[in-house]
Amino acid sequence: MDNSSTFGLPLSTKDKLSIQHPVFGSDQDAPLSPILVLAKFLGSLAALGFNPPTVQEIFEALDYDYKILGLDEIIEGGKELITLLEHSVFSRMIWAAQSRLRNQHYSLNYLEEATIGAWTAPYVGKTAQVLKSNLNRMNVWCGSAPYANYVPITQSSGTGKSRAVDELAKEVFTIPFCLRRGHGNQGYPAADGDVSDSLTYGDNIDAVRRHQCMFFGQLFKVVHDELAEMPDYNSQAALAKAFRDRLQGGNYRAELYKRVCNKVCLLTFVECR
Numbered sequence: 001m002d003n004s005s006t007f008g009l010p011l012s013t014k015d016k017l018s019i020q021h022p023v024f025g026s027d028q029d030a031p032l033s034p035i036l037v038l039a040k041f042l043g044s045l046a047a048l049g050f051n052p053p054t055v056q057e058i059f060e061a062l063d064y065d066y067k068i069l070g071l072d073e074i075i076e077g078g079k080e081l082i083t084l085l086e087h088s089v090f091s092r093m094i095w096a097a098q099s100r101l102r103n104q105h106y107s108l109n110y111l112e113e114a115t116i117g118a119w120t121a122p123y124v125g126k127t128a129q130v131l132k133s134n135l136n137r138m139n140v141w142c143g144s145a146p147y148a149n150y151v152p153i154t155q156s157s158g159t160g161k162s163r164a165v166d167e168l169a170k171e172v173f174t175i176p177f178c179l180r181r182g183h184g185n186q187g188y189p190a191a192d193g194d195v196s197d198s199l200t201y202g203d204n205i206d207a208v209r210r211h212q213c214m215f216f217g218q219l220f221k222v223v224h225d226e227l228a229e230m231p232d233y234n235s236q237a238a239l240a241k242a243f244r245d246r247l248q249g250g251n252y253r254a255e256l257y258k259r260v261c262n263k264v265c266l267l268t269f270v271e272c273r
Helices: 013-024 034-047 055-061 071-075 081-086 088-105 108-120 127-142 161-168 193-199 205-228 236-248 252-272
Strands: none
Touching (some): 034 071, 034 081, 108 161, 193 252, 205 252, 236 252
């Protein structure tokens, strides 16, 4: 936002230009009356979603002495059109606009839209390719040595870790989990609550590890069956992208993991008998 010369009204430079154009039009030589300029200015503010006073309300507040606004000087180019906002007749509109903007900044809807936008906007940067390169290099270095086959991505919250993994999933086959605790719509992408619950189930460490082994065993079986029903693709990258796109659609991802967790629950029940 550029509020340096809009007298507190949340207007961007682009908004200021969009007001200027309809008020003065494309023909700068056309005669303009002060009343017409004021009326067009108010109409442009209304078109941007603000609630400006009417011409009549302004005249009444100024005791019908509209020259106080300096409209003639604006028409002659001695003052910017936007300087009309410096008069107190616009104070109520400016206050309401600022209040609305503050509420938007702190609303959950605003934050949610910003987060979703960060995921749905075209991917920018090379982080996903750097991640792919590092994974390939790690696999080359470890060879047949008994290294643990995992790697952490350590960075602050909101810096694009999950988005980078999702972007990589378009080339490298990926089964993604969001292990944020809890169910429902808090956070984005949504938490895979059933998976999180299943991977932490058990009264002690041995029980949790046993349950995790059962989970991954069933997960790979279910995913294998899903892949068997998909068409043949000409490359691993094409298959990876097709599976990633399928996980994005509807409730497919949630239903897939729910089937896995149900199978694990059944095995746990049989084991405990």
